């Protein structure tokens with residue numbers, strides 16, 4: 197008997213999404229042993245014990261039911277206090293803050309809450325891999341604007357301006373950036389703010405790496421004059437507090453937008469995990485010292501790693517934040533995919549090819565320095581050997 | 587001695603790993619190698635960095651037997667020198683690993699390492715208790731070391747992350 201065939205049920209939108217280039221490298225790297233991995237986009241610290249302990253205590257005390265849709269009110273209050281303290285922006289915990297399942301969900305909610313079919317959302321590249329697909333899934337059209345390596349991957353407001361149309365609904369920015377580590381300058385944020393006012397669009401500001409900024413005061417987009425009403429501020433606990441597996445993030449936005457996000461959230465997710473929310477509460481109340489310790493550790497490793505990259509002949513700007521170095525490999529004549537693949541197969545060092553983060557990432561590779569100093573030294577040794585052979 | 591930010595960074599890095607190569611250390615603190623070397627030397631000479639030691643988990647060294655005891659010692663302080671004189675007489679013994687002056691129920695906390703319990707017992711009864719100023723001793727043997735000087739022994743600190751992630 198002939199087996200029943202069935203048609204493909206997968207939606208055209210989903211079928212049309214291109215698979216993540218990161219996934220391909222994951223499969224390749226996972227098939228090898230003894231890989232020194234610089235491919236990991238998360239802290240190499242385990243969540244600090246007091247945070248884990250607070251979460252365990254919440255379980256012991258039986259806090260195992262749903263919280264309010266927007267998240268524990270106590271936690272929203274702490275987030276509001278944190279945003280005031282860190283970024284000097286005021287949000288009302290009862291109406292303007294939403295606790296989400298990672299910053300990832302907050303980005304998804306932000307887009308779904310604002311995008312009408314056919315709306316355009318400008319995505320600055322190189323950028324986080326999820327932005328473009330999430331715009332598409334929300335029914336919008338992503339419009340890529342490229343930052344240039346020659347300028348340390350700063351925002352290029354002039355180029356953003358060229359990309360603005362009647363349909364432009366929002367611009368997504370990320371500072372410090374994944375994959376470039378670039379911290380956007382206040383002057384660039386200002387210029388973008390003026391565009392946002394003039395052309396009446398929103399800025400979705402992914403500030404998940406804000407805690408990992410090494411020099412100077414961090415400027416939040418929401419704190420730029422006139423921008424609080426035009427910004428959806430997204431952050432979370434994954435990077436700064438080393439809590440990636442907890443899946444906890446948050447969004448802060450003007451009431452009308454935030455309430456729209458909440459509407460989707462309450463149907464799609466109900467609320468973020470309760471035990472994670474108790475952990476986050478402890479993180480905000482008492483975690484500052486640990487964060488500083490981790491930040492210092494990343495900064496020193498950045499200093500070492502970026503200097504070493506330059507020394508072995510992989511020119512790299514000094515990234516101001518996050519834990520990524522984004523050196524150029526253009527002079528090798530290889531594409532970033534070829535470079536990353538050969539480096540992995542020949543020297544067992546895993547990096548992520550820059551083109552995964554958008555066309556302007558071509559010619560670069562992303563190296564995470566959230567690895568032990570020994571691993572970083574070993575990686576440099578192997579990369580040097582690799583380059584000598586090319 | 588007032589330390590500069592760079593000097594503080596050096597101490598923090600070397601305290602965690604004294605074997606950090608000098609060129610790596612220099613890059614980490616963003617100074618030339620010679621300047622970094624000079625700062626390390628200065629810290630060593632000023633006895634801010636007192637010594638570089640290895641933290642050893644002796645249980646893993648087959649054939650090495652040893653016991654550690656913490657001894658609470660009550661003493662009579664002497665006029666003019668207080669506890670310092672008796673403390674010095676105790677810390678000069680090579681068996682003694684550390685000596686602290688304590689507040690509370692006893693005066694000195696003395697850590698002894700010996701090859702066996704009998705060894706330690708002999709040291710306490712023959713050398714420590716017989717000192718003039720010593721009034722009494724209470725000996726506690728350490729059964730297992732979980733954490734020492736901020737380092738957790740046998741920490742399952744392998745990297746649990748997946749190899750490539752966004």
Ligand SMILES: Cc1ncc(COP(=O)(O)O)c(C=O)c1O
Pocket residue numbers: 237297298299300301324370373374402404431432433434440443444445752
């Ligand atoms: C720029 C950026 N935004 C968001 C996320 C997702 O964070 P979360 O774990 O909070 O979902 C990441 C994770 O890699 C990221 O790099």
